[in-house]
Amino acid sequence: MDEPFSALDPLIRSQLQDELIELQKRLNKTILFVSHDLDEALKIGTNIAIMESAEIIQHGKPEDIVLNPSNAYVQDFVAHTNPLNVLRGRALMTDISDLERRDDALVLDRHTDTLVTLNADGTPASASRNGQSLSLQQWTEGQDLDLIQPDQLMVATPDISMRDAIEIRHRTSLPVLLCEDDKCTGMLEDDDFYHALLGKHFNKETE
Numbered sequence: 001m002d003e004p005f006s007a008l009d010p011l012i013r014s015q016l017q018d019e020l021i022e023l024q025k026r027l028n029k030t031i032l033f034v035s036h037d038l039d040e041a042l043k044i045g046t047n048i049a050i051m052e053s054a055e056i057i058q059h060g061k062p063e064d065i066v067l068n069p070s071n072a073y074v075q076d077f078v079a080h081t082n083p084l085n086v087l088r089g090r091a092l093m094t095d096i097s098d099l100e101r102r103d104d105a106l107v108l109d110r111h112t113d114t115l116v117t118l119n120a121d122g123t124p125a126s127a128s129r130n131g132q133s134l135s136l137q138q139w140t141e142g143q144d145l146d147l148i149q150p151d152q153l154m155v156a157t158p159d160i161s162m163r164d165a166i167e168i169r170h171r172t173s174l175p176v177l178l179c180e181d182d183k184c185t186g187m188l189e190d191d192d193f194y195h196a197l198l199g200k201h202f203n204k205e206t207e
Contacts, residue, residue, distance in 0.1 A: 001031060001032065001033045001034065002034045003034055003035055003036065004016075004033075005017065005035075005040070006035070006036070006037070013040075017040060017043055017044050020033075020044060021043075021044055033045065038077060038078060038081055039081055039082060039085065041062075042062045042065070042066070042081060042085060042086045043085060045062060046061070046062075047059065047060065047061060048060065048061075048062055048065050050065065050073075050074055050077060052073050057070060057071065057073060057074065058070040058071075058074050062086050063086060063087055063088065063091045065078060066078050066081060066083060066086050066087065067087070067091055083162065083196045083197060084161070084162050084163045084166070084196070084197075085163075087161075087162045087196050088158065088159050088160065088161060088162065089156065089157075089158045089159065089160045089161075089162070089165055089176070089178050089186075089188050090158035090159060090178075092162070092188070092192045092193075092195055092196050093158060093178050093185070093186035093187060093188050093192060094186050094187050094188070094189065094191075094192060095185070095186045096184055096185055096186050096187075098186075099186075099187070102115065104117055104118075105117045106118065106184075108127075108174075108175045108177070108187055108189070109129075109174070109175055109189065112129050112130060112173075112174075113128075113129065113130050113131070114127070114128070114129045114134075114153075114174060114175065115127065115128050115129075116136075116153065116177060116184070118184055121182075121183065122182075122183035122184055123179070123182045123183060123184070124136055124155060124177060124179065124184055127153040127177075129174065132151075134151055134152065134153045134174070135149075135151060135152050135153070136152075136153050136155055136177075137152040137153070137154055137155065138154075138155050138156075139154045139155060139156040139160065139164075139168065139176075141159075141160070141161075141164070145164075145167055145168070145171065148168060148171045148172060149172075150171070150172055150173065151172075152172055152174075153172070153174050153175075153177055154168045154172060154174070154176055154177065155176075155177045155178075155179050156168075156176055156177070156178055156179075157178065157179065157180055158178045158180055158185060158186070160176065160178070160188075162193065162196050165188045165193070166193055169188070169189070169190070169193070175187045175188060175189040176188040176189075
């Protein structure tokens with residue numbers, strides 16, 4: 001498909017992108033899609049190849065392209081993309097091994113003394129903020145954000161979108177706890193979001 005949506009207005013273009021994504025899910029067929037719009041490529045592509053002078057200079061998953069551009073050309077190319085449309089929690093989370101420990105608890109936020117304790121198998125057991133108990137609530141994609149309460153520590157998978165994670169953080173003023181196969185793997189808090197929004201090519205492992 002050679003730039004099939006390039007002549008359309010933004011609203012219709014976005015709707016057709018969504019329809020193409022749903023069509024591909026149903027058909028499960030490989031589609032080679034050519035576009036000069038990187039935001040479009042990041043939205044619909046499972047793998048992206050960036051070309052310069054008729055040569056492929058980087059190929060990979062959308063998150064890899066945004067977070068780890070291979071050279072200055074790709075870095076300039078992705079500089080104006082919206083990372084909220086691409087990044088997931090797994091890419092920018094603070095790993096559980098990097099969290100401060102206090103007795104049998106993990107410190108999620110020192111400023112508000114937000115703590116979470118884990119069971120022996122790594123599943124979250126309880127949480128508190130400034131000594132007050134917090135309820136642990138599972139987040140699922142598509143859940144009504146209006147139902148979230150300020151005293152709830154939301155537990156999501158590392159595949160949560162950055163857009164949803166930021167909205168949860170805004171509504172609860174709490175970090176987002178990330179668990180995979182029921183075991184705690186990390187969290188998302190303000191520094192992680194700043195890296196996503198401002199340091200699009202920031203790799204936390206090199207800090």
